[in-house]
Amino acid sequence: MSILYNTDKTLRERVSDCLEDDFKHNAIRTAQEVFYVKRGELVEEMGDGWQQLRLHSMEVRNHVTENLDYYVKQFATNAEANGCVMHYAPTGDDALWEVLDIFEKHGATYAVKSKSMMTEEVGLNEVLENAGIKITETDCAENILQTAESKPSHIVVPALHFNRDAIADIYREKRGYTGSSVPEEITHFLRKILRDEFMEAEVGIRGCNFAVASTGSVTLVTNEGNGRMVDSFPKVQIVFVGIDRIIPDLEALDTMLALLPRSAVGAKMTAYFSLDSGPRGAGEVDGPEEVHIILMDNGRHTLANSEFKDMLRCMRCGACLNICPVYRHITGHGYGSIYPGPMGIVLTAGLAGYDQIDTMAFACSLCGACAEHCPVGIPIHDLIRQHRMNIVEQGKNHAVEVPIFKGLELFWSNKPIYLAAMKAGRPVMKAIARGEDALDENSVWIPVVKGWTSTRDFDVLSETRFRTWFKEHKKEQAKNGKGGEQ
């Protein structure tokens, strides 16, 4: 399982690291603003159409989830009829085994890859490298990460945590780059060095945004064109398809494509969207001679027919990241998962399990902005809370917190205890606050309280309860003959 990384650190330590990195912090904030504004303009332009498409996408995707076995079978059957070689991977390890087998059968040692979350999920690069296979990431950002041995900080623009100087230095050191730090110059350097690789590589590895069941087609949405290069020149192509990528037919593609680029990057369409149905046809001189589809589950089926089934609608657009107030500050690295942000919490907890995720499910204020912006209407914050409920019900919460919540249960449901605590609480708080009306940073020695007062002042309990005033007020009214029906 390679969904999680940097697990030697706690979530809290990772978050602290991220908050200290001003460049990364600002880069992600800027990215959020840019995508937010562009997306907003396009959604506005669509009027009611946006919501109509959104609701339709939900109907279609739910229908697939409810009949997932049927559609997986239909896709597999039709893709095979198109001439693709099918490989079935109930687990990530099965997928890795199949990929290694393909390389071995071809004696291939060189692959180019177009960004694919599924391959990240199974840790494909590491496995191939250990097997002596050279694999080059060809998406600019992914290439930067691979060259710098870093991890994605954003799902759509993963290398935002490096500034231009750092990127130029990485290529100077590792690839003999001699140019300036101007993004255009670095990018055109990548164009040059990667073009040779596309032409030389024996195998192309890619993902799939949507798999069309009725035609057995796979699709790829990219802006840079690296997906098309991977798709056009290596003789052998390996396509990773998650069982949650399936849509029923071509018409549904229009709905999904109306939603995806607008939500992901604030564009009506990306530069390239390709619909691939099998290897090159008779008389064609480019395109893959062999297409191998790795149809992978890796835990996704457990989400079907569960509390988290809505998550199977997710198309990895990143809209929820781009609006999330927490992601904004802690970036992808804070979560320590290749799937960060709100959707990442739901998916990571669902696939990796509660024992693995530290306090990730609690790194969310439940503000609901994610759900509001989700193009396929996933109630993301509700699903995050559902994970929390499951964590508590399965006893995977921290033992030390249980008495606190049990105490709150009692305190909020028993009036005498509540009132007694109020009465006793004020003088104690006043004393800690040295007579002031709020606890300040001097109170951080107190467990639990420090959670608040490390960053904010905490107002002390009032002298009288509101309910006491209210009773007096009603008595006063009765005495003066006020109140009652007017």
Place this chain on the structure above:
Amino acid sequence: MKVAFFPGCMVDMIYPEIGIAAVNVLERLGCDVEMPDDQICCGQGLINSGYRKENATVARMIVDAYETSEYDTIVSLTGSCMNAIVNDYPIVFKDDPVYLERTRKLGERFFEFTDFIVNHLGVTDVGASFHHSVTYHKSCHVTRLLGIVEPPLQLLQAVEGLEYREMEHADRCCGFGGTFSFKQPEIAGEVVYEKCRTIIETGADVICGADVPCLMNIKGALSRMRSDGRLDRDIRVMHIAQILDARE
């Protein structure tokens, strides 16, 4: 008109002045305000932390207290608590069919304070005067989860002398999130500091909102920023009820 008032526990514990202002406003608008005494808190901090069953214990008390047929209309001073009762209690009581049914019926009688005044009483000018510049935090639970967008702004704009200043990203989270703000203080701190910076940038004298927890969070952060020098002037934090009750 007779209304039952639901202040929320923070008003009872820490900010009675907000509750007093709200009762004043409602009474001035002709309401006969009642309040059951056997209620404390909606308990959403429990379910939001994963403690659903514990929340049920707390929620039963709220349902019992407000269910009485005497109250056709219940006014909630805090949007967040109302959202918990209306939208979360059905989850809290998912394995308790009796309370599930009772809470569904109860939820229909709940109104958020500003929504009640504008859409139920049909009033936008409550006769307040407040000669200050004011910015309004469009809290997540009122704005997004309850869908109450216009009423607070309509009420503020009708206040004599009030100069409204919109903050950037007014509808973004303040970082409170219940126990989130205790469990993840570093993150919550960053989020609320950013909220405060947008508040400060408006130059407004007053920040107001319709959700007490957010106000407590913002007030605590502004106070900290004031004491450590990040803020060089006083900004008052008020519930919208206090502005509607004001004559200044």
Place this chain on the structure above:
Amino acid sequence: MALGNKTLDDLLGPISEQLGRKDVAVAIKVPEWEFKAQRVTDGLSAAQLVDLFESEAAKIRVQAKRCAKADLAKAIAEIVGAGEPETGEACTVVCADEEAFAEAGLYDALKACDKVTDVHVWDEAVGDANVQKARYATYGVTYAKAGIAESATIVQPTYPKCGRAISLLPLVHIAVVDAATIVPTMLEVMQSYAADEKLPSQVCFISGPSATADIELVRVEGVHGPMYVHYVIVE
């Protein structure tokens, strides 16, 4: 359980089980979607669709121009005649082998351009040499199957006379679009393909130059594919 060599049934079993059934459903009830979303193209005439296609093209940094059918060769020669877009130096061209191009006299018109040193017409007989020509070509010229007005997208299928490389490897891609084939949205294109017996090995939907914003969100054009894109709309 041993790794690899899993069958489709191995994959389907757990899914069916999770869905509460023993075997994969043989037939399912597909809902009749009563669906029509409002789109910006609603109610536009054919002429307005072409206008929208052209104005949207400008937004995605495509240079679009219109020409009469008889002027197609001239219109393309005007673009190519300028030579290398940045330096104005000599250039080479790779074209799809289209009847419409031959009829319009395009190949001869390009060869007649001063700055054009080589015009290669895609030819399946020479195999990979086509790709090598495209790799070093300045211009690639294709005839799109359709245009999508909403997003200024052209629909470019692959077939023996038009390889993938033509619209991908040259520095500049010139796509010819027949105005009559410009449809409102992707839906119409998909419906048309859905009616076909077999899909091409690839249908590429192209909307502007290859681009990235991966370094500090600065937009850079010409990453792996063309740096410049022209649409020539034939009326």
